[in-house]
Amino acid sequence: MVTEWFLEVLSTVLAWIIGLFPTVELPAWFDTGVGYFADAASFIADLGSVLPVGVMALGLAWVLLCGVVALLIRFGRIGLSLFTGGGGSAA
């Protein structure tokens, strides 16, 4: 019950924050552009005859993941630096 209460409060607050953003619609050209991304993916897959595209995709995903994690760590350090007088700055 205690955890459920926190879950409800957090989800309500998060939903309220999200609701502060304006309502938008994707432009019409985006649907066409998405088709280009699919063609590009197909072309990259065909390059598998001369390039290890599977490994490349995996490596790219790894780098992106590490980048996100690194970003979170930096944000965490920045947050901590507020309490440590700058000693934990991510600068």
Added chain:
Amino acid sequence: MSNLRTRRRAGLWLAALAGFLSVAVVFGTPAHASPRGSLDSVTANPANVVMLVEELDGATGSGFSDLGQYDRDFLRNSGVQHQGTAKSGAAAVKPASGSKFKPKGKFGAALSLGAQLLAWSGVSAGFAQLTAEEADELAEALPEPTAGAGLVSSGTIVHGGSSWATSWTLDAPVWDATDSRWEFDYSVLIVDGSGNPGSGLQITWDCGNDFPAPPPDNYGATLFTAWAAQPAFGGPKTGSDKAVLEVTNTGTASTCATLAEPPTRYQIHDRYSSANDLIGSGYVTAPSGDPLTATRTLTVEATCRDSAGVPSYHTQETSFTIEGLTTTGLDIPAFDCPTGENLDEYAQSISTAGGADYPTTETFTAPDVWTDLHTETAWGTNAVTRIEVRTATDPDVWESCDSSPQPSLCVVAPVGNPPETHRCVLTNGTSSAVVAWDRCKPYYEPAPDITDPAGGTCDLGWGDLLNGTIVFKAVSCALAWAFVPSEQAWVDANGRITGALEGTAPGVVAEAADGVYSPFLGIEAGDCSGPTLDASFVGLPDDFEPLNTCGDGASDVMAVWLPFASVVIGLAAFFTGSRLILGSFGVRESVADDGPRV
């Protein structure tokens, strides 16, 4: 500065290596071998002499065996005799030589006598090693083990190079109808080479059945412990029920043996009474399939009168045989007045004596007094008594607690601290007793469901949350109720957030991003054909494949190139990702130790 960065970097890598090694150690550590040895290992060691009682058959006493050195004459006429009476269902410790003890406590489920392991301890150093001549002298000096009624087995053992010795007797188990358990008398004599009592003996339970071991006991000099368990309140014993009496000077070996079937209770009813009056009952222990065969005597005292009213007094005894536990309609011609006389007064009884061809534990309890048995009698006719034998089941005072859900009056409490997992105290509102685990289990199981307590109610009593972790059900249930969110709570929270994302900028952006990267998810390399190029406008075929590597020469090159490129790309990705992570901690690779930060 560069040295500092180098040390920090090295420290991080060392920390990662230490973590990996810790995981490897945790998951790679082999399980500890059980400290308990096997019977084979003990008997294979000449220093470990085992006295073993197996196949403990209360009726015949057969099946005892001695797996160790056996010298019946060794302990004659000397030493200290330790005697005791072990009642099934509880531990017993003999406090002093010669005194009796009767452990109390009820255990359900298993019909088993306890395993006794007397392990030699450090005091062995004080026992002299006997020569053959000294052993002979001691054998002459020691008394014959005292045997009680119903002796089924006895023997002596010389232990560990004659450093100490044991003699023992074991009487036939007797069924205790009151406590619904077996009782047996035993005596154990433990002496050292000088005829002094053995000491420092460690006693542990190790029967290997579903009746777990109590903590090891080390009682010192003159103690002996017996364990036994009762059947489940008159229920049949199971195949795992064991009995063992075992003595060894070292090691922890044990084995188990099987008890006889529990006795069957029978009742004798008066068929001619309106309520089929119970006129006697008893217990019989018989191998499966053997019928009860018991001889009883019906005694009649009658007064007859002739036509002038002159009385004549008569006594008549008639023996009859009960065959089988469901003898029905056994008519016994009880008495017939002399010709010309009519029956005036009549009384009869069934004797408790008369013997029984079988059983051995029969305890016929018919009233040994005159009783008003009903008879078919009339003036001038014979008096006939008809009896009936039926099997019966002992009343189970805990039966009401076995219903589900358990009545609120029935409460189970752990025994011991930490709580023992083989017995508990059961209270049914009027009385309490220690009962076996099978009786406790309904109160401990099933463990409260802490993953989804929504809608459920918390049971009372004790529950086995994990193996050996016994908690009060209400506590665990309350904790689950407080801190484990229900599945519906997760669904509600997720719906609240996804509903807010609908149409708003964050939701639209996330949806657009999904459309962009989803085509690249799970991308897999095509075959050796490569992409097709339509360059017909320059005279090339419209299916031109400039990167086709299906040819022999190209495929050979690709067989080397692709693995090499995979390794290079993989290493580059790994170090790039690592660089990002390390960079977030302020650790950066540098071109040169004294160069600028990158």
